[in-house]
Amino acid sequence: MSVEVYYDDDADLGLIQAKKVAVIGYGSQGHAHALSLRDSGVDVVIGLPTGSKSRPKAEEQGLRVLTPAEAAAEADVIMILAPDTAQRSLYAESVAPNLAPGKALLFGHGFNIRYDLIKPPADIDVAMIAPKGPGHLVRRQYVDGKGVPVLVAVEQDATGNAFALALSYAKGIGGTRAGAIRTTFTEETETDLFGEQAVLAGGATALVQTGFEVLTEAGYAPEIAYFECLHELKLIVDLMYEGGIARMRYSISDTAEYGDLSRGPRVIDGRVKDEMRKILSEIQSGEFAREWIGEDDAGRPNFAKWRAEGAAHPIEETGRKLRGMMSWVDRPITETA
């Protein structure tokens, strides 16, 4: 193994239990971290702006909610789980004025540190605990006695104890049950952005929508196209998750496997690979970060337009109708929040 992996026995929960932790933000990751830390015996306070729509949710779930500045002032450990684009101003206005030597500033993703949008003072610890899965699953796994693997990194070790503290935090959210892998802010940020753009979200979505369009434009029933291009993808990915691509290929028919081996490389060909490399270089050079911050500063015009186009894609309407008929499909993951 070229990476260092840490499990429950390597982490001392007592370190984080001895601190007051402010979780700033109560969305997908924030609610999962805060509830699981609390259930692990940690003293947690939530930081949210006064008008935040997440406030009632956190309060209903029994958590104490303050403004980000008040929470940062009270806490020894401040975990920033607001949207990446909000973190710069949140840090400048509410967190930086409330830092003191020996405090720890934590992140769930390295974006703002990697791209120098936040520059913490040298006398605090700066670390990252980045779950490798959506926040609602992080919470669900914790409740089920399991965990989602996490990446842990230290950017600044002012106290000499930053890594042990980060591992302790990871244990508090169930991460060391599954395994905590040591990395750097740069590696986490660049691989996370690449994964979500080229494969997990961007690549997979474009593949599913394009497959659905090809079948329906050729006259096949949208319901059948939905099953083939979206629904069944989960079943195939589950097999890959359990035993790799070889396990999936073992389970499918020889006909499917021959089609996979002979046609797959025609779909994801050299041009696609070159485009993936270009996407990676935009991430590494900071071009993507500058574009995204600029888009956010401008009020997200393209983001809103593309999101609306995606929501209006015919596959969504077909899926809504079909899922209503599928009693075996789990309720939406968002309802578990």
Ligand SMILES: NC(=O)C1=CN([C@@H]2O[C@H](COP(=O)(O)OP(=O)(O)OC[C@H]3O[C@@H](n4cnc5c(N)ncnc54)[C@H](OP(=O)(O)O)[C@@H]3O)[C@@H](O)[C@H]2O)C=CC1
């Ligand atoms: N989504 C995920 O599963 C993953 C996310 N991450 C990282 O975790 C971090 C949080 O992302 P995610 O959980 O998706 O975020 P969400 O968009 O789900 O939630 C953001 C939360 O922050 C609150 N918020 C918005 N603006 C501010 C502000 N100025 N000050 C304080 N709180 C604010 C929001 O409140 P309101 O309800 O009022 O908008 C909301 O509660 C990011 O760094 C992200 O990259 C890492 C791994 C996976």
Ligand SMILES: CC[C@](O)(C(C)=O)C(=O)O
């Ligand atoms: C895949 C998207 C992700 O990187 C994640 C859930 O890990 C994110 O930023 O939400």
Ligand SMILES: [Mg+2]
């Ligand atoms: Mg990710």
Ligand SMILES: [Mg+2]
């Ligand atoms: Mg991400």
